[in-house]
Amino acid sequence: MVRPASEPEGIVLFDVADSIATLTLNNPVKLNPMTPEMRHALVQLLRVADDDTCVRAVVITGAGRGFCAGADVNALRRGADGEGQELPLGLAHAASADLSQTFAWTISRMAKPVVAAINGPAIGLGFGLALSCDLRVAAEDARIGARFPRLGVSAEEASSYLLPRIIGLARALDVLLSGRLMLGREAHELGLVDRVAPAGQALSAARALAGELAENSPLAVAVIKHQVYGGLESTMEQQLLRELTATRELLKSRDHAEGIRSFMERRQPRFEGR
Numbered sequence: 309m310v311r312p313a314s315e316p317e318g319i320v321l322f323d324v325a326d327s328i329a330t331l332t333l334n335n336p337v338k339l340n341p342m343t344p345e346m347r348h349a350l351v352q353l354l355r356v357a358d359d360d361t362c363v364r365a366v367v368i369t370g371a372g373r374g375f376c377a378g379a380d381v382n383a384l385r386r387g388a389d390g391e392g393q394e395l396p397l398g399l400a401h402a403a404s405a406d407l408s409q410t411f412a413w414t415i416s417r418m419a420k421p422v423v424a425a426i427n428g429p430a431i432g433l434g435f436g437l438a439l440s441c442d443l444r445v446a447a448e449d450a451r452i453g454a455r456f457p458r459l460g461v462s463a464e465e466a467s468s469y470l471l472p473r474i475i476g477l478a479r480a481l482d483v484l485l486s487g488r489l490m491l492g493r494e495a496h497e498l499g500l501v502d503r504v505a506p507a508g509q510a511l512s513a514a515r516a517l518a519g520e521l522a523e524n525s526p527l528a529v530a531v532i533k534h535q536v537y538g539g540l541e542s543t544m545e546q547q548l549l550r551e552l553t554a555t556r557e558l559l560k561s562r563d564h565a566e567g568i569r570s571f572m573e574r575r576q577p578r579f580e581g582r
Contacts, residue, residue: 318334319333319334319335319343319345319346319349320332320333320334320346320349320350320353321334321371322353322356322357324357324360324362324363326519326522327362327363327364327365327519327522328363328364328365328366328367328515328518328519328522329357329360329363329365329366329367329420330366330367330368330369330511330515331350331353331354331357331366331367331368331369332368332369332370332371333346333350333368333369333370333371333375333376334371335371336370336371336372336373336374337372338377338380339370339372339373339374339376339377339428339429340370340371340372340374340375340376340377340434341376341377341378341379341380342376342378342379342380342433342434342437343380347409348409350368350411351408351409351411351414354366354414354415354418354422355414357418357420358418358419358420361581363420364420364521364522364526364529364581365420365421365422365423365518365519365521365522366418366420366421366422366423366518367422367423367424367425367511367514367515367518368422368423368424368425368437368441369424369425369426369427369510369511369514370427370428370434372428373427373428373429374427374428374429374434375424375425375426375427375428375429375430375434375437375438375450376429376430376431376433376434376437376438377428377429377430377431377432377434378431378432378433378434378435378455379432379433410440410465410466411436411437411440411441411465411466412436412439412440412465412466412469412470413466414440415440415441415442416440416533416537417537418533419526419529419530419533420526420529420530421442421443421518421521421529421533422441422442422443423441423442423443423444423445423514423517423518423521424437424438424441424443424444424445424446424514425445425510425511425513425514425515426438426444426445426446426447426450426452426492426501426510427447427450427508427510427511428447428450428451429450429451429452430446430450430451430452430453431451431452431453431454431455431489432454432455432456432459433464433465435452435453435454435465435467436454436464436465436466436467437465438452438501439465439466439467439470439471439474439500440465440466440470442533443502443503443517444500444501444502444503445501445502445503445504445505445510445513445514445517446492446495446496446501446503446504446505446510447492447504447505447506447507447508447509447510448491448492448493448504448505448506448507449491449492449507450491450492450495450510451489451490451491452489452490452491452492452495452500452501453483453487453488453489453490454467454483454484454487455487455489456484456487457484457485457486457487458487463484467484468480468484471483471484471500473540474499474500475498475499475500476499479498479499483498483500492504492505492510502517503517523576523577523579524579525561525563525564525566525567525577525579525581526563526579526581527558527561527563527579527581527582528558528563528564531554531557531558534554535547535550535551535554538550561582562580562582563577563579563580563581563582566578566579566580567579
């Protein structure tokens with residue numbers, strides 16, 4: 309596929325095949341550290357994928373042996389020098405308070421499901437990126453964790469919001485306060501990742517999962533994502549009303565009619581997203 313014009317050359321690779329968009333952080337020599345340019349490119353390409361009617365699911369991964377090993381070390385070093393120096397990536401982003409450039413804000417508002425293929429280290433900002441995805445698949449030997457307290461910084465990229473909701477309060481505090489790293493197998497046991505794959509197979513496993521999601525009604529998938537994320541801050545009454553409203557609308561859709569027909573005819577549905 310032709311690379312979208314909004315993508316800076318080579319920072320994030322973009323490919324679409326079998327209705328799945330794969331976005332690859334592309335600095336494998338350094339284990340794909342996050343830079344402001346990479347952040348911007350990734351957010352822009354997520355929006356491109358969400359607007360592309362050929363795309364029904366998205367996978368985010370890293371080139372080479374890593375997913376994302378955190379913020380760019382050179383930016384951290386520049387920020388450690390004190391007054392008048394450039395802030396580290398995370399702090400510079402926090403100072404701008406631009407929610408539209410955060411991964412959690414962007415992904416939670418997408419209509420398409422986003423799967424993280426954690427093929428190697430997902431640390432710090434990489435940890436936050438993985439948490440921001442709707443689902444996570446990790447290689448059993450991938451190192452995962454938030455090193456925030458060991459660097460003297462606070463939790464970021466919505467990790468303090470998402471992690472307790474994913475694995476529970478006490479486990480989240482253990483992970484965040486200790487700053488320890490865990491392997492993919494332990495992360496799976498904690499419920500932090502949804503599926504674990506043998507070393508070297510995280511991407512193929514994530515694409516298989518994305519393929520399963522892509523077979524479903526795009527309308528229903530978009531509505532369910534909206535319901536789930538909206539429900540994080542809703543009362544039961546608000547959530548029930550949200551579900552009833554969505555159900556009334558989806559019952560009028562072609563996708564619903566096709567879902568019923570395919571069930572009665574015992575065949576795979578052919579959804580159009582209408």
